[in-house]
Amino acid sequence: MNMNFKRKLLIPMEIKEMYPMTESGEEAKRRNDEEIAAIFTGQSDKLLLVIGPCSADREDAVIDYITRLRGLQEKVADRIVIVPRIYTNKPRTTGVGYKGMLHQPNPLSQADMLKGLISIRKLHMRALNETGFSCADEMLYPENHKYLSDLLSYVAVGARSVENQQHRLTASGLDVPTGMKNPTGGDLSVMMNAIKAAQSPHVFIYRNWEVESKGNPLSHAILRGFVDAKGVSHPNYHYEDLTTLVDLYAQSELANPAVVVDVNHSNSGKRFMEQVRISKEVLHSAQHNADIKKLVKGLMIESYLVDGCQGANEGVYGKSITDPCLGWEKTEALVQDLAELW
Amino acid sequence: MQDSGSCDRRSIRLGGTIILIMPKLEDIRKKINSIDSQLVELFEQRMEASREVAEYKMERGLSVYDPQREAEVIKRNAELIKSDEIREYFMRFEQNLMDLSKDYQYRRISGLKVAYSGVEGAFAYVAARKMFPSAKLVSYPDFQSAYQSCSSGESDVVVLPFENSYAGEVSAVTDLMFSGDLYVNQVVQVEAVQNLLACPDAHIDDIKAVVSHPQALSQCAEYIREKGYAVHEYSNTALAARMVAQKGDCSLAAIANAECAELYGLKILEHRINESSNNTTRFAAFSKVLNTETAKRKMGKHFILMFTVKNEAGALAKTLNIIGSHNYNMCALRSRPTKELLWSYYFYIELDGNIYTEEGKSMLRELGTLCEKLKLVGSF
Numbered sequence: 165m166n167m168n169f170k171r172k173l174l175i176p177m178e179i180k181e182m183y184p185m186t187e188s189g190e191e192a193k194r195r196n197d198e199e200i201a202a203i204f205t206g207q208s209d210k211l212l213l214v215i216g217p218c219s220a221d222r223e224d225a226v227i228d229y230i231t232r233l234r235g236l237q238e239k240v241a242d243r244i245v246i247v248p249r250i251y252t253n254k255p256r257t258t259g260v261g262y263k264g265m266l267h268q269p270n271p272l273s274q275a276d277m278l279k280g281l282i283s284i285r286k287l288h289m290r291a292l293n294e295t296g297f298s299c300a301d302e303m304l305y306p307e308n309h310k311y312l313s314d315l316l317s318y319v320a321v322g323a324r325s326v327e328n329q330q331h332r333l334t335a336s337g338l339d340v341p342t343g344m345k346n347p348t349g350g351d352l353s354v355m356m357n358a359i360k361a362a363q364s365p366h367v368f369i370y371r372n373w374e375v376e377s378k379g380n381p382l383s384h385a386i387l388r389g390f391v392d393a394k395g396v397s398h399p400n401y402h403y404e405d406l407t408t409l410v411d412l413y414a415q416s417e418l419a420n421p422a423v424v425v426d427v428n429h430s431n432s433g434k435r436f437m438e439q440v441r442i443s444k445e446v447l448h449s450a451q452h453n454a455d456i457k458k459l460v461k462g463l464m465i466e467s468y469l470v471d472g473c474q475g476a477n478e479g480v481y482g483k484s485i486t487d488p489c490l491g492w493e494k495t496e497a498l499v500q501d502l503a504e505l506w
Numbered sequence: 507m508q509d510s511g512s513c514d515r516r517s518i519r520l521g522g523t524i525i526l527i528m529p530k531l532e533d534i535r536k537k538i539n540s541i542d543s544q545l546v547e548l549f550e551q552r553m554e555a556s557r558e559v560a561e562y563k564m565e566r567g568l569s570v571y572d573p574q575r576e577a578e579v580i581k582r583n584a585e586l587i588k589s590d591e592i593r594e595y596f597m598r599f600e601q602n603l604m605d606l607s608k609d610y611q612y613r614r615i616s617g618l619k620v621a622y623s624g625v626e627g628a629f630a631y632v633a634a635r636k637m638f639p640s641a642k643l644v645s646y647p648d649f650q651s652a653y654q655s656c657s658s659g660e661s662d663v664v665v666l667p668f669e670n671s672y673a674g675e676v677s678a679v680t681d682l683m684f685s686g687d688l689y690v691n692q693v694v695q696v697e698a699v700q701n702l703l704a705c706p707d708a709h710i711d712d713i714k715a716v717v718s719h720p721q722a723l724s725q726c727a728e729y730i731r732e733k734g735y736a737v738h739e740y741s742n743t744a745l746a747a748r749m750v751a752q753k754g755d756c757s758l759a760a761i762a763n764a765e766c767a768e769l770y771g772l773k774i775l776e777h778r779i780n781e782s783s784n785n786t787t788r789f790a791a792f793s794k795v796l797n798t799e800t801a802k803r804k805m806g807k808h809f810i811l812m813f814t815v816k817n818e819a820g821a822l823a824k825t826l827n828i829i830g831s832h833n834y835n836m837c838a839l840r841s842r843p844t845k846e847l848l849w850s851y852y853f854y855i856e857l858d859g860n861i862y863t864e865e866g867k868s869m870l871r872e873l874g875t876l877c878e879k880l881k882l883v884g885s886f
Contacts, residue, residue: 171823171827172820172823172824174824174876178824178875178876181875182871182872182874182875182876183871276831278827278828278831279831279832282831282868282872286868
């Protein structure tokens with residue numbers, strides 16, 4: 165092994181002691197969890213929007229953004245439940261580039277994992293305490309979930325991770341809705357298998373412990389489009405794709421059939437403006453088909469304060485330093501439109 | 507004609523030409539009187555504010571004189587003066603004002619009781635005088651009793667040495683910092699300059715023997731050897747000076763600081779006879795209130811943390827990693843036995859920078875849960 169074991173990091177319990185949940189935070193999280201779970205179990209017919217920047221690059225802009233979401237949420241509360249995205253770790257196709265706040269609390273500085281672990285908890289904590297939102301994050305490293313386990317209300321397993329055993333087993337031990345994305349190649353059976361694994365109980369090793377999970381009935385599908393062997397992006401949010409998924413769920417014995425459509429990534433070909441059209445089209449498909457309406461629980465939208473994206477060193481406040489996002493004005497208009505359409 | 511309120515010059519139109527007439531002296535004087543009456547009011551308010559500063563500083567054991575702040579204020583205010591010609595006078599006015607304000611503060615603070623350990627003229631005395639020129643200095647026989655006097659309210663401030671550039675920490679004072687309830691808000695450095703002191707009538711060629719504390723003697727060993735003086739050890743440099751003065755023996759000289767010459771009526775036969783020029787001791791002013799006001803200066807700020815960690819592998823490393831993650835530079839790390847429990851130790855850390863920032867607050871919060879006991883001893 166050529167790894168240099170640099171230093172032992174703090175365990176989740178230690179960082180949780182440093183930044184413990186407040187009573188009001190706990191109460192807000194419980195309320196959010198109930199409301200979101202009700203959507204997946206079919207008790208609520210509201211639309212779930214997992215929305216926010218591609219990556220949470222800086223605390224001030226992210227908190228600013230989420231504070232605005234709070235105002236927006238109040239306006240559309242009877243139709244829509246918002247879960248802000250605070251994505252603190254980013255998978256990189258070749259492993260190069262900004263890997264998220266967990267690795268680089270300062271995007272322009274060297275990796276500092278200790279500072280990163282503390283920073284991501286502080287950020288999620290601030291969001292909850294200041295806006296009442298318990299947020300969504302990607303579970304890129306299953307072992308790290310425990311640093312945020314009391315703060316997250318939604319977890320996504322990414323397209324590159326969905327086939328991984330440890331991700332599936334860990335998802336089976338979570339109590340919050342966990343979305344399994346279709347893999348980058350688009351094979352839906354991989355995603356369905358991941359959901360099955362996540363909904364089943366398991367015994368496995370987690371953080372050096374032998375653990376037993378109960379299975380997560382709120383685990384569900386996320387369609388994010390795919391890339392073919394020639395590197396061309398293909399969408400999978402269309403009417404036909406959704407009916408295919410209805411069928412796949414029908415053949416399975418999975419609990420709570422559900423899909424959240426990721427309207428960016430390969431569905432938009434990363435043309436962030438298309439998110440507006442795609443979101444509306446998914447809702448349109450749902451209006452046409454009762455099975456689709458039942459299956460579609462929400463949308464995943466990449467949005468931030470400023471349209472588009474920039475290099476990490478360009479420093480525009482509230483502009484994505486990873487994938488391009490929809491700016492605030494367009495986001496606000498879209499969310500209000502979606503509330504009308506749903 | 508304009509109304510008299512805004513009238514600087516009067517003009518009379520005479521056959522198409524305008525003749526300016528200078529205002530009457532009486533009018534100008536009236537104007538000055540009116541300005542002065544405003545100044546009176548403002549001056550009173552300013553001195554009142556100055557008194558409040560003195561009270562704040564007394565409570566926290568801070569010095570009256572802060573040259574850096576003084577220069578900053580004068581510069582800032584001078585920039586507000588529009589006329590280049592007047593600016594120079596304003597700076598002198600402002601300096602005078604500052605001096606008056608300091609005089610007033612010194613007078614207010616003269617009631618301050620500052621405890622120190624040792625006798626008059628000792629380095630602790632020099633340090634206390636340096637920090638509190640107008641205060642009443644009270645001598646105590648040892649560190650413990652001096653510290654205790656402040657804890658119990660008998661004195662307002664206690665000045666104690668806590669580190670020497672040669673000998674390192676003053677362990678007894680470090681222990682008091684850890685176990686006691688006082689805070690450090692000010693630190694000064696006093697260089698140990700040793701001089702040859704003798705009776706006023708003595709001549710340098712008459713000196714046959716020197717007397718002083720062994721440490722001072724060793725600092726001047728080369729000088730003594732060169733001169734071939736006989737050496738007598740004494741318990742204290744200041745007491746040695748007093749003894750020389752009392753004896754009136756012109757062949758005997760004391761080795762002590764310059765303050766002692768003045769205190770005991772001796773004359774300095776030779777200045778700076780110690781070899782090394784960097785024997786410096788750091789003295790801290792302890793008081794009951796921690797000063798949480800952040801000084802404007804960005805550089806040269808420090809703070810002291812003391813803590814104990816859980817007795818397990820990597821416990822100290824964890825705390826140091828937290829400090830590192832907040833980008834504070836550590837300039838000293840020492841460990842001392844806690845004395846409560848056999849073989850258990852506490853740590854003393856001195857760091858560069860300002861603790862009263864977001865970073866600092868986060869760091870204290872994080873260390874607070876990692877450490878068994880954590881104390882912010884001082885910020886200066």
